Amino acid sequence: MNLVKELGEHKIIEIILRCLEPMPKMPVPFGDDVSAVDIGHGKLAVIKTDMLVGKTDVPPDMSLRQAARKAVVMNISDLAAKGVKPIALLASIGLPRSFTKTDVKQIGKGLNAGAREYSAYILGGDTNEASDLIINCTALGIIERERLMLRSGAKPGDIVATTGSFGKTVAGLKILLQHLSVSSKLRKTLVDAVLSPRARLKEGLALAQTGAITASIDSSDGLAWSLHEISKASNVGFLIDNLPVADEARKFAEKRGLDPVELCLYGGEEYELVVTVKPKLWEKAEKAASLIKIGLVTKERTLLVEEKGKRIPIEPRGWEHFKTN
Amino acid sequence: MNLVKELGEHKIIEIILRCLEPMPKMPVPFGDDVSAVDIGHGKLAVIKTDMLVGKTDVPPDMSLRQAARKAVVMNISDLAAKGVKPIALLASIGLPRSFTKTDVKQIGKGLNAGAREYSAYILGGDTNEASDLIINCTALGIIERERLMLRSGAKPGDIVATTGSFGKTVAGLKILLQHLSVSSKLRKTLVDAVLSPRARLKEGLALAQTGAITASIDSSDGLAWSLHEISKASNVGFLIDNLPVADEARKFAEKRGLDPVELCLYGGEEYELVVTVKPKLWEKAEKAASLIKIGLVTKERTLLVEEKGKRIPIEPRGWEHFKTN
Numbered sequence: 286m287n288l289v290k291e292l293g294e295h296k297i298i299e300i301i302l303r304c305l306e307p308m309p310k311m312p313v314p315f316g317d318d319v320s321a322v323d324i325g326h327g328k329l330a331v332i333k334t335d336m337l338v339g340k341t342d343v344p345p346d347m348s349l350r351q352a353a354r355k356a357v358v359m360n361i362s363d364l365a366a367k368g369v370k371p372i373a374l375l376a377s378i379g380l381p382r383s384f385t386k387t388d389v390k391q392i393g394k395g396l397n398a399g400a401r402e403y404s405a406y407i408l409g410g411d412t413n414e415a416s417d418l419i420i421n422c423t424a425l426g427i428i429e430r431e432r433l434m435l436r437s438g439a440k441p442g443d444i445v446a447t448t449g450s451f452g453k454t455v456a457g458l459k460i461l462l463q464h465l466s467v468s469s470k471l472r473k474t475l476v477d478a479v480l481s482p483r484a485r486l487k488e489g490l491a492l493a494q495t496g497a498i499t500a501s502i503d504s505s506d507g508l509a510w511s512l513h514e515i516s517k518a519s520n521v522g523f524l525i526d527n528l529p530v531a532d533e534a535r536k537f538a539e540k541r542g543l544d545p546v547e548l549c550l551y552g553g554e555e556y557e558l559v560v561t562v563k564p565k566l567w568e569k570a571e572k573a574a575s576l577i578k579i580g581l582v583t584k585e586r587t588l589l590v591e592e593k594g595k596r597i598p599i600e601p602r603g604w605e606h607f608k609t610n
Numbered sequence: 611m612n613l614v615k616e617l618g619e620h621k622i623i624e625i626i627l628r629c630l631e632p633m634p635k636m637p638v639p640f641g642d643d644v645s646a647v648d649i650g651h652g653k654l655a656v657i658k659t660d661m662l663v664g665k666t667d668v669p670p671d672m673s674l675r676q677a678a679r680k681a682v683v684m685n686i687s688d689l690a691a692k693g694v695k696p697i698a699l700l701a702s703i704g705l706p707r708s709f710t711k712t713d714v715k716q717i718g719k720g721l722n723a724g725a726r727e728y729s730a731y732i733l734g735g736d737t738n739e740a741s742d743l744i745i746n747c748t749a750l751g752i753i754e755r756e757r758l759m760l761r762s763g764a765k766p767g768d769i770v771a772t773t774g775s776f777g778k779t780v781a782g783l784k785i786l787l788q789h790l791s792v793s794s795k796l797r798k799t800l801v802d803a804v805l806s807p808r809a810r811l812k813e814g815l816a817l818a819q820t821g822a823i824t825a826s827i828d829s830s831d832g833l834a835w836s837l838h839e840i841s842k843a844s845n846v847g848f849l850i851d852n853l854p855v856a857d858e859a860r861k862f863a864e865k866r867g868l869d870p871v872e873l874c875l876y877g878g879e880e881y882e883l884v885v886t887v888k889p890k891l892w893e894k895a896e897k898a899a900s901l902i903k904i905g906l907v908t909k910e911r912t913l914l915v916e917e918k919g920k921r922i923p924i925e926p927r928g929w930e931h932f933k934t935n
Contacts, residue, residue, distance in 0.1 A: 289714060289739075290707035297705070297714055297737050304718025308698065308731035320733035322698050324752055330655045334700040334748050336738045373633065373647050375659040377702075377746045380622070382615035389614060389622055393629025406633035408645035412622050413661045414614075416741040421702045423659050423748040427649055 317436050317518070318363040318502060329433060331426045333363045339418030344461045344479060349388050349418075351480050353395025354402075356420035359505065361403050362484035362556045366503040368434045368493020369426035370486070371405040376422050379415025392420065403486050432493045434501035439519035439561035441584040443499050446576040448485045448558045451508050452534025452545065453478035455552030459541075467537060474533045478555075485558045488574035492558070495573045497566030507553035507603030512588055515561065525580035525599065526591040546592060553603045642761050642843070643688040643827060654758060656751045658688045664743030669786045669804060674713050674743075676805050678720025679727075681745035684830065686728050687809035687881045691828040693759045693818020694751035696730040696811070701747050704740025717745065728811050757818045759826035764844035764886035766909040768824050771901040773810045773883045776833050777859025777870065778803035780877030784866075792862060799858045803880075810883045813899035817883070820898045822891030832878035832928030837913055840886065850905035850924065851916040871917060878928045 289297055302315055312321040312329050321329040337343065337356040347355070357374060364371045376396050380389070400407050405424070413419075457475035459465060467475070485503075492498050500519050504511045512523050530549040538545040561582050562570045570576060580590075588599035614622055627640055637646040637654050646654040662668065662681040672680070682699060689696045701721050705714070725732050730749070738744075782800035784790060792800070810828075817823050825844050829836045837848050855874040863870040886907050887895045895901060905915075913924040 287710050287712075288707065289705050289709045289711075292711060292714075294737055300711060300714045301703075301718035301721070301735075301737070304715060305722050305732050306726060308733060311733065313733075315734065320698065320700060322733070322750060322752075324649055324653070324655065326651065328649070330649065330750060330752075332657070332698070332700055332733070332748065332750055334659075334702045334734070334746070335736045336702040336704060336744070336746065338704060338738050338740050340741065341739050373645065373657070375645060375657055375748060377659045377661040378626075379661060379663060379744060380614050382613065384614045386612050386614075386617060386625060389617075389625045390629060393626035396626070397630045401631060407630050408633060408636065408638075408647070408657070409640065409659070410626075411660045411746075412619055412626070413663050414666050415663050415744065416665065419661070419704060419740065419744055419746075421659070421661065421736075421744075421746040423657065423700060425647060425655065425657055425750075427647075427655070 312430065313435065318366050319369065327430050329428055329430050331364060331367060331369045331428055332423060333360050334421060334423040335359045336419060336421040343418065344458055346461050347480050349391040350395035353392040353420055354399035355482060356422045357396055357399025358482050358484050360422045360424040361486060362503045362505060364424050364426050365484045365486040365489035366501050366558050368432050368489050369428045370490055371403055371424045371426045373406050373408040374400050374422050374424045376407055376410035376420060378410060379413045379419030381416060381418065382414060403484065434493055434498050436500050436502050436515050436518035439500035439515050439521050439582050441521055441582050442564060443561040443582040444564055444567055444578055445523055445525065445580045445582060446560055446562055446578050447529050448488045448574060448576060450529040450531035450577065451555055451557065452548035452552055453531045454554045455548050456534045456537040467540060471533055471536060475537060482556050484556050489558055491573040492560060492570060495566060495569045497562050497570040498560050499563060500561045502559050504555045504557050504559050505553065507551050507555065508559065509550040509599045510601065510603030511559040512599060513601040516586060516588055520586065522583040522586045523580055523588045524583050524591065527579045528590060528592065529577045529579050550599060551603050637755065638760065644692050652755050654753055654755050656689060656692060656694045656753055657748060658685050659746060659748040660684045661744060661746040668743065669783055671786050672805050674716040675720035678717040678745055679724035680807060681747045682721055682724025683807050683809050683881065685747045685749040686811060687828045687830060689749050689751050690809045690811040690814035691826050691883050693757055693814050694753045695815055696728055696749045696751045698731050698733040699725050699747050699749045701732055701735035701745060703735060704738045704744030706741060706743065707739060728809065759818055759823045761825050761827050761840050761843035764825035764840050764846050764907050766846055766907050767889060768886040768907040769889055769892055769903055770848055770850065770905045770907060771885050771887055771903050772854050773813045773899060773901060775854040775856035775902065776880055776882065777873035777877055778856045779879045780873050781859045781862040792865065796858055796861060800862060807881050809881050814883055816898040817885060817895060820891060820894045822887050822895040823885050824888060825886040827884050829880045829882050829884050830878065832876050832880065833884065834875040834924045835926065835928030836884040837924060838926040841911060841913055845911065847908040847911045848905055848913045849908050849916065852904045853915060853917065854902045854904050875924060876928055
């Protein structure tokens, strides 16, 4: 257990966090989706940084334009989960020496497209020589402190909901990585989920205004992992009785003899929001954004999914750097 | 001219900038040391991102702790040049699979040390698997809009000054890369400049308060390059008649048969501030921070250095990724 490839990403983060002196009165604790600084007048400057690495984050068939756009969307998704409108992004780029002028243009276009889709702008950045493609984006937004949605406020009895269904991205990834053939319509939907992910910004911003949300997270490490993160931060459990398996993921699972529950829970690289909602304000939340009710928050700190009358534990696993491949 | 290794960093940045839709009313134009967003009440949120790559930015003998500290200092130096106090930083880290737990700890400690030296905190980040060590830091600070020092305000007749002398870092780098032997005292000073660079934050903050500074930049790409950047942004020229060659760099140059002017102007990886000062407020500026007067801003857009009665052009070259090695 001494090499990072054995430690895994979560353990590595733990080691680094132990080296850091925490800022007094941090508005957002270590480990939430974003970081923040008090800027007075009841407002926070919210920042998020996330790195895309060619080798691990760019699947075959993803163009450089799509990769650069994804690097932006990854960061915007985290702001979206907190209810924060992104204003500006910075992009630090590492380029292998063999990249061409056209490659650089595609990256520039992808960065701009990703930002403008969400009404934000790329304000600056840095370019470097690197062995592998690296695109590190940082997003900045401003929010009223009281509107910020953290991971830590879920209460027993709250409704658990997601902004969409799960399983398409992991199915699409399998198609790309294992060169599977499926019907062209199914392929398009599943592969699109991988190549052109969308951040649920409109939904996050609208939900933050309702006052109905007690906890929120994006699902870039998978649905199961997101639930475990809320569980840890809020000290609660979950009973999920309506797994939001995407129709296309279910079809794919049937055809390939795979378990749709596995695809839905443990996929990762999805960008739906997972939220807990005050039951009394459920209608208000549902009006603000289209939500799928998937279960309830429980007092007991166990995470269970009910499928066909049987309750099985939701494991704390999902996408993790170093541990995958 | 189609591969990035032939284009060079500055051309690559130009290509990317052409792809970006600029934010309306940007408080800081593209190409200055930092980016900024208006947060109301006459204030700006200032952000900067800069990537350290093991292969190109970490010389032999630099420990991981020092590398991580340097990744922080690089970013703080840019805020310092603008007069902005850093509050918080984010760190995105790419780690080769072969790194150990101890390596990770050293990186964590270096990040924390760099931030705390300048009273800032690391608030969060991201870890990834990468082929090479990557440490990308983003720094955030808040400043009153009218205090921000840009590259663009230098006027003919202004005094040009630096916060210190130049040439030590490039001399130290030569010692490390070419395994040169020099006296242990000289070696210590020169190598220290490489391994433990210092951002001129105290000086930058004090200078920003004087109202005396018309343009400011840090010198991470070298003194010559910094002067050319101010020249471009302010549409002025320079006559430098007092080159701030560090004593140790001069000694090193003598012993090695090198040109001290070359070491001073074209070194790079230095973190002194290069500023232009209103002549009437020179004393106020000098009281705020120890400054070396090195020359004058000229109307004619030529950059000249006067050495032993001869005027020679200052070339637009310095440290540039892809072009070096």
